Amino acid sequence: MDTVETTTPRPHQENAAPRPVGESVTRLDAHEKVTGEAVFADDLQFGPNMLYARIKRSPHPHARILKIDASQALALPGVKTVVTGQSTPGFIGLYLKDRHIFCTDRARFVGDPVAGVAAVTEEIAERALDLIHVEYEVLPPVLDPEDGVRPDAELLHPELGSYEVANFIFPQPGTNIPNLFKIRKGDVDQALSEAAAVVHHTFRVPHVQHVPIEPHVAIAKVDERGRVTLWGSSQSPFAQRNLIASALGISQADLEVVAPYVGGGFGCKAGVSMEALAVAIAMQVRGRPVKLRLTREEEFYTTFVRQGLVAHFTMACDAEGNLTAMDNKFYWDGGAYAEYGVNMTRGAGYSSSGPYDVPNVRTDSFCVYTNHPVGGPMRGFGQPEMQCGLEQCINHLALEIGMDPMDFRRRNCVKEGSNLVTGMKMHATGIGECIEKAAEAIGWGHKDPPSAPHKRRGKGIAAMWKAPAMSPNAGSSAWIEMSEDGKCTLGLGGQELGQGTFTVMAQMAAATLGIPYDWVRIASPVDTKYSPYEWQTVASRLTWSMGNAVVAAAKDARRQILELVARSWEETPEDLDIVNGNVISAKSGRSSSLKGLVVYGLAKPGDQGWIGGPILGRGSFMPTYVTGLDPETGQGQRAVVHYTTGAQAVEVEVDLETGRVQVLRGASAFDMGKAINPDLVNVQMEGGLVQGISTALFECLQLKDGVVRNPSFVDYRIATSADAPRDMQSIIVEVPQDDGPFGARGVGEHSMVPTMPAIANAIHDALGIHPGAPPFTAEKVYLAMVDAGLVK
Amino acid sequence: MAHHKISVTVNGSVESVDVPSNMTLLTMLREKLGLTGTKNGCTAGECGACTVFLNGEPVNSCLVLAVECDGAEVRTVESLARNGQLDPIQQSVIDHNAVQCGFCTPGVLISARALLDRNPDPTEEEIRDALVGNLCRCTGYIRILDAVKDAARVGAAPGTGGSR
C-alpha cells in the first residue's frame, strides 16, 4: 500500500463548482469514435449460428386479417420459422398497453407487422416474405385526427376501454381518443370578451422522422428455459426489459438487454418499437441469435414518427400588452397505436400556455388514433409542434397591439412564483435573460440590407419551455467501483446517444469523489444484468436525474473512503478531503494516495489485522414530489419536476425568385441551471438548431391514403453540410435548479423547440406573410408570395 | 448465384475473399473481413456513412460490388490512425467536439481526408461541397467544417492516414 505523507494544504474553493464540473473536457467516447473502434449494435459479432429476420407488413392502412398462410414460406430452404400474432397475444406499451407485437386480428397502419421470418440469410428471409399469403378485409381508414374524433368515425380500437393504462392518462372508451388532457384555468370567455386584441390561427404540423444515421437493429436470443438476451440500439434498455417481459409474461430478471453505443436516437429508439419483434421470433428458434435490422425505408414508415398535429389557438392580450387568455385545441395524430404518444398529448396540455404567465387558459389536447404510422417521442416531445403555432400567435398578437415581439415576450414570460396553467408555482428561471440575449446576439431591431436585390431579410425570435415529460416517479441509479490504483468504474444505465452523457457523468463523479476526470471509466455497454437501473434516456432528464444518482454514488464512495482513512489516522472524516486522487487531512496535513486502500483496506498498526474493504459507492434518485392533475381541470400541486426555458433568434433571407429561405444566423440561449461541460452544451444547442432548421425548411413525411410517399433520403431531405448557417451563437444561462446536481437541469431537446416558430416569425418579418405550418419550403413560401400578390 | 474469388488490398493487407455476385463492398468489409468501422446507414448512396477509399478515391461502399474490387486497393477508417498516432483530421474532430453519436464519423473522416489529399487548403465552400454526401443528424455540421479547416492548417504528418 502506498501512503505518501505530505504537508500540502488543501486547496479550498467554496463558491466554484469542484473541477472538472464546468470545464469543457474532451469527450470520453471521442477517441474510439474517430478510429472506428466504437461498437454499435450492428457491429456485434454472433457467428454463423445467427439467423436473420425480416418482417411481413400490412400494405393497408386499416384491414381485418382474415387468414395468414405461411406454408410456402416455411417450405423455402433456409427458412427456420414464421411467426404471427398468434404466438404473441399479449399487449405492449409504455403508458397505454394498446399494441400487439405482431398484429392479431387487424392491421392499423401501412407497415404494421403481420408476420416475421427467420432464415439463414437476410436474402432468404426477404424472399420468404413474398411466400406468406395474407388475406385481408380492407376497412375504412381514419386519416385525419379531426375526422377521428367525430362520433361517426370508424373505431380503430374498440377495446380501448379494456386496455391497461397509467393513472395519469385518460382514454375515452368508445371513441378514437386514447387520451384527453384538459386545462381549465380562470375564465377564458370573459377574458376574450374584454381583450384589446385577439388572434386566432390554425396550424397543421406534418409528421416528421427522427432520422438517426444508424437504423434500428436488434438481435435476440432465447435459451431453452426461455430466458432472453436482447442486444440493440436502444435509448431504453430497462424500459424494454420491462415492457417486453410483461408482454411475454416472463420475469424482468429473465430478460437481459445489452445496449452498446446508439448511433443517434432523438426518441425513436425509446420505449419499444421493433425490438419485441426480434424477441418474438427468437422465441421460436431457441438457442440461435436472430438479427433484425430495418432498412432505411422501413425507418421512415415503420418506426415511431413525430406525430402530426392540428392545433387551433385563440390568444388575447390587454392594451398594455399583457397576455390575458389562451383557448387551445390540439388534435394529435397519434397513429395506429398511442402507447407512447398519449403522454405527448398530456405534455402539450400542461405546457399549453407556452413559457408565459397567462391568467385564463382553456386547453383540450386530444390524442387521436389514426391509420398512420405510430406516433412516438421525438426530441422536444410535442413541444416543437405545439409551440410552432403558439409562438407565431404570440408574435402576431404583439404586432397586433403595436409592441415589439421581443418586448412582448419579455413582459409576459414566466417568472419565479408565476402561477402556471396547472396551478404549479414556477421555480427560478432565466427565461427573460435568454430572450434578451438571443435577440441581442442577432442585432435585434436592426435591419441589414439583403445580399441581392431579389432577396429580403427578416429577423424572428421565439421563446420556449419544456419539462421532462415522463412517469412522475422515473428513477435513476448508479454505482462506483474503485480499482486498485484508485481509478474507478462508474456504472450507470443511461445511454450514450451522442449527447455526451458518459462524459458529464464522469465529470460529476470525478468532481464529487475528488479524483481526476481521466480516472473515471464508464461500465459500458449498458447491460440490464450488470448496470444499475435507469428509467429511459429520454426527456433531457439524465444530467439532472442520473446526475443526482451519480453524485450520490460518488458521495457514498467518498464517505466510505474518508471514514476508512479517518479511522486509520485516528481523525474525523469531516477534517479529510479527497483532492486530485489523494486523501488529505486539513487538520494534520497528512496525505495518502487512494492506491490500494480502496480495494485492500488499510492495515492496523503493528500488523494487527485490517480495516475497510473494497469500496463500492451506490446512489439512486427518484423525484417523489410530482402529483396528479385533475382530469377535468388539469389542476394540481406540482405537474412536473421543473421547466428548462430558453429562446432562439434567427435572421433569414428569402429569395423572391424561388421562395428559398436561408437561415443566415441563429442564436440560442438556454437556461440549463449549470453547464457541467459548457462546450457539450454548446454543441447540443448547435445541433438542435440545425435539426430545427431542417424540420422548419425541409422535412415532411408525405402521407397519402396512409402511405408514406417519400420513405428515403432521396425524397425526405434533411439538412446537409451546405445548409447549416455559419453564424450560430450559443449562450449559456445558469439559474440553478434546486434539486439538480451542481444546479443542473437538462437541455438536450430544448434547442430545437423554438426553431420552427423563430424562422416563421423571421419570414413574416421579411415578407409580411404568416407562413403557417412547416415546412417552409421554397415552394410553400413562393406560392404564398404569389397568393399575397408579392410576386407573380 | 455465382461466387467469385477476389484478391483485394484492404488497409495495406492483401485479402483473398470469396464473394457472391450481389455482395457489396460494404457487406464484404463488415461481414467478411470484420471491419465494422464502416457503417451502413441507407444502402442507397445517400447518407455517406459507408464511405471508404477505393483506389484512392472516396466511394459509397454500399454502391460498389465486392467483385468489382478484384485487384483494387481499399482503405477504411481503421487505416487512418497509424501506430497509435491519429491522423490530423481525427485529432481535429476530437478537438472540435465534432463527433456526437459517432455513426456518421467514419464516413465523414474519409471524405475529409480525401478532400485534404486533393486540396490541402480548402475554402469553407469547398469543405461543405465535399461533405454534402455525409449526413449528420447530431452536430449541425459547423464543428465538422471547422475540424477540417484546422486539420488542413496542421497538414498531414508524413506516413499517416490518407490514400497516398
Add this chain to the structure above:
Amino acid sequence: MREAHPGLPDFDYVRPADLEEASRFLAQNPQTARPFMGGTDTFVRLRDGFWKETRYLVDVKNLDGRSEITFDPQKGLTVGAAVSMNQVVANPRVGSHYSLLAQAAHRVASYQLRTRATLVGNVCNASPAGDTLGACLLFGGVLRVHGVEGFRDEPLASFFQGPGRTALKPGDIVTAIRFPLPVPGSVGHYEKLGRNLLSDLAIVGVTVLGHPDSSTASGYRFHLALASVGPVPVVLPDLLTQAPVTPEALEEAAGQAMESCHPIDDVRGSARYRKLMVRNLSRRALTRVWEGLQSGYRGE
C-alpha cells in the same frame, strides 16, 4: 409503397472480355441482362425492386479505351463511358472549352457518388431530372454505341424517349460521348433548384448555352434545356435571335420556356410551382449567360 430490399437481389456478375462478347451476351439475354458502369443508379433501382427480371449484371466499364477524356482542337471533346463525373469536373480541357458541362456534372449528388457516377451513365439512365442531360444536349452530344452489328453513332437529339427509355437496344453499349467544338465565344450556365442547397435532385433544372451569331438579327443565339418538367428533357433552341437582347426580351424568352413545358405534381414539387420556377430560373440563367457574353464570362 416502395419495399426496398435490405440488400441487392440475386444476380450473376458478368465481366466480358471485350465489346463483342458484351454486346452478344446482352443481346442474347434482352430481358435478364443489364449493362452497368458506375452502378450508382443501377444498384439503387435493383434494390428498390425495379427490374425484377434482372439475372445478369454486365460490367462494361473495364473494356478498352473507355476511361479517357480526349480533346482535339479540330474535332472537339470525347468523354469515355467509364469517365466519372469527378473526372469531368476536374478536367482542364472540359473546364476551358465546355465549362457548362463541368458545372452541371458538379451539381450531381455528392463527391463520393460522383467518384462512381459517369457522364455516359447519367445520359443512358435518362432520368428526367438528370443534371447533365441539358448540357450534353446543348453541346450537340453524340453517343458512340457498340451493338451486335458493330459501332454506330446516336445523336442525343433523338435519344431520349421517356423516363429511363432511350434509343438503345438490347446489346447496345455506349462507349463514349463526343461533343463538337462549341461555337466560339459560347457561354453556358446551369441553374438548378433542389429542396436543399446541394446534393438534391432537381425540382427544376435550366441549362442555357448562348453564343454570338452574326447571322441573327440580335447578333446572338441562345439554346435552353429544361430538366424535371417532362418525361424527357425539353429543349428550346435558337432563342433570342430576332430582336436585340434586352431585359424584356429575356423575360419573354423565359415566359416561352414556361409555356413550353408541362410538368406534373410529384413528391418533389407541384406542377404550378415548377412552371413558375421554369420562368424565373430561365430568366436567371438567360440573364447570367447574356451578362457573360457581354463581359467574357465563360460560365462557372
